[in-house]
Amino acid sequence: MASLSSNFLEIAFVIYLVAIFLFGGSIRDKRSKSDKMSKWTIIAVATTILGFVSQLGYFITRWIASGHAPVSNLFEFATAFGMMLVLAFIILFFIYKVAILGLFTLPIVVLIIAYGSMFPTDISPLIPSLQSHWLYIHVTTAALGQAILSISAVAGIIHLVTVVDQKKSSKKTFWLEAIMYVLVITLGFILVTSTFKGLDYSAEFNWIDKKDQESVMIFNMPALVGPNEGELITEGRFQPIIELPAIISAVKLNTVLWSVAVGTILYGLFRLIFRKRISALIQPLTKNVNLELVDEIGYRSVAIGFPIFTLGALIFAMIWAQIAWTRFWGWDPKEVWALITFLFYAAYLHLRLSKGWHGEKSAWLAVIGFAIIMFNFIFVNLVIAGLHSYA
Numbered sequence: 001m002a003s004l005s006s007n008f009l010e011i012a013f014v015i016y017l018v019a020i021f022l023f024g025g026s027i028r029d030k031r032s033k034s035d036k037m038s039k040w041t042i043i044a045v046a047t048t049i050l051g052f053v054s055q056l057g058y059f060i061t062r063w064i065a066s067g068h069a070p071v072s073n074l075f076e077f078a079t080a081f082g083m084m085l086v087l088a089f090i091i092l093f094f095i096y097k098v099a100i101l102g103l104f105t106l107p108i109v110v111l112i113i114a115y116g117s118m119f120p121t122d123i124s125p126l127i128p129s130l131q132s133h134w135l136y137i138h139v140t141t142a143a144l145g146q147a148i149l150s151i152s153a154v155a156g157i158i159h160l161v162t163v164v165d166q167k168k169s170s171k172k173t174f175w176l177e178a179i180m181y182v183l184v185i186t187l188g189f190i191l192v193t194s195t196f197k198g199l200d201y202s203a204e205f206n207w208i209d210k211k212d213q214e215s216v217m218i219f220n221m222p223a224l225v226g227p228n229e230g231e232l233i234t235e236g237r238f239q240p241i242i243e244l245p246a247i248i249s250a251v252k253l254n255t256v257l258w259s260v261a262v263g264t265i266l267y268g269l270f271r272l273i274f275r276k277r278i279s280a281l282i283q284p285l286t287k288n289v290n291l292e293l294v295d296e297i298g299y300r301s302v303a304i305g306f307p308i309f310t311l312g313a314l315i316f317a318m319i320w321a322q323i324a325w326t327r328f329w330g331w332d333p334k335e336v337w338a339l340i341t342f343l344f345y346a347a348y349l350h351l352r353l354s355k356g357w358h359g360e361k362s363a364w365l366a367v368i369g370f371a372i373i374m375f376n377f378i379f380v381n382l383v384i385a386g387l388h389s390y391a
Contacts, residue, residue: 078116145309
């Protein structure tokens with residue numbers, strides 16, 4: 001069953017890649033300006049639905065194989081989040097029928113699934129505190145809320161790529177390009193992690209942890225930075241350049257450094273080959289975009305996603321925390337960032353409805369909100385120690 005589950009996910013991943021190219025064809029179709037969907041669009045959406053069904057098959061079969069909802073580690077949560085993002089896109093597409101939304105959403109889905117696949121994929125039993133039906137109630141609802149909120153960022157990026165003048169450098173072009181740069185760094189993480197994983201790279205260090213106890217730390221890529229009082233015990237491996245204090249995870253920081261380095265090289269190659277910003281390169285794809293409709297999609301995504309996120313990430317989470325830890329709130333890092341996300345989108349709705357922040361202002365807010373979600377998803381899960389850490 002576990003093997004079947006993996007096959008379903010791999011098939012879904014390939015189908016999503018195919019759908020990206022089909023959506024590219026749909027927006028270049030001259031008939032795409034009409035209200036009637038082109039054949040390209042119909043095929044692209046049908047392909048996306050097929051990919052979603054395959055990924056849903058992965059989710060169900062892995063649930064059966066493990067005996068619990070597959071959201072208990074970073075691989076499982078990433079794939080579930082990607083699936084929810086596709087579901088959110090499909091629902092919103094049938095409401096608004098905007099094909100370009102798929103062209104920008106599916107690459108993010110592919111990156112999220114690929115990112116999650118870099119972490120251990122083995123099925124493992126749940127620890128006692130997670131053995132509750134609140135696991136799938138809380139996590140799946142929170143993931144769905146975040147996915148719908150993320151669609152607002154996709155709409156925001158489309159809006160910004162369309163309206164920001166790429167002929168001259170400005171703060172707007174800088175920050176828009178910064179978004180593209182971060183996406184390329186994510187691609188860099190996937191490439192460098194999969195490369196060293198394929199090479200079966202491993203280096204062990206003896207080191208002294210923050211409790212002054214000797215321990216072993218394993219690096220799966222060459223150590224640019226080493227652990228506190230680290231001693232390399234694997235022959236023929238790279239000696240770290242600097243040694244870090246015990247309070248900093250050398251393995252995690254090393255992964256970040258490799259990802260940034262490889263991502264920066266990739267970004268430099270893009271700029272060298274195409275001689276323009278990435279946002280300027282993709283701007284022609286948005287020339288037929290209806291900005292008012294895209295702005296409406298961004299707002300509706302928040303209007304729908306915000307209450308779902310609030311229900312899953314705060315209310316259900318508090319109920320489970322009270323049951324598991326006899327307190328509904330404990331200022332755990334994940335809890336704090338869930339609250340920050342809630343407050344940000346509450347501010348978004350206030351500024352949108354009371355202050356008239358429509359169009360470009362609303363788009364920038366949506367992108368910032370997605371950055372908060374990604375910070376919570378990646379950095380808080382991996383780097384900041386807490387009860388919710390997926391390390």
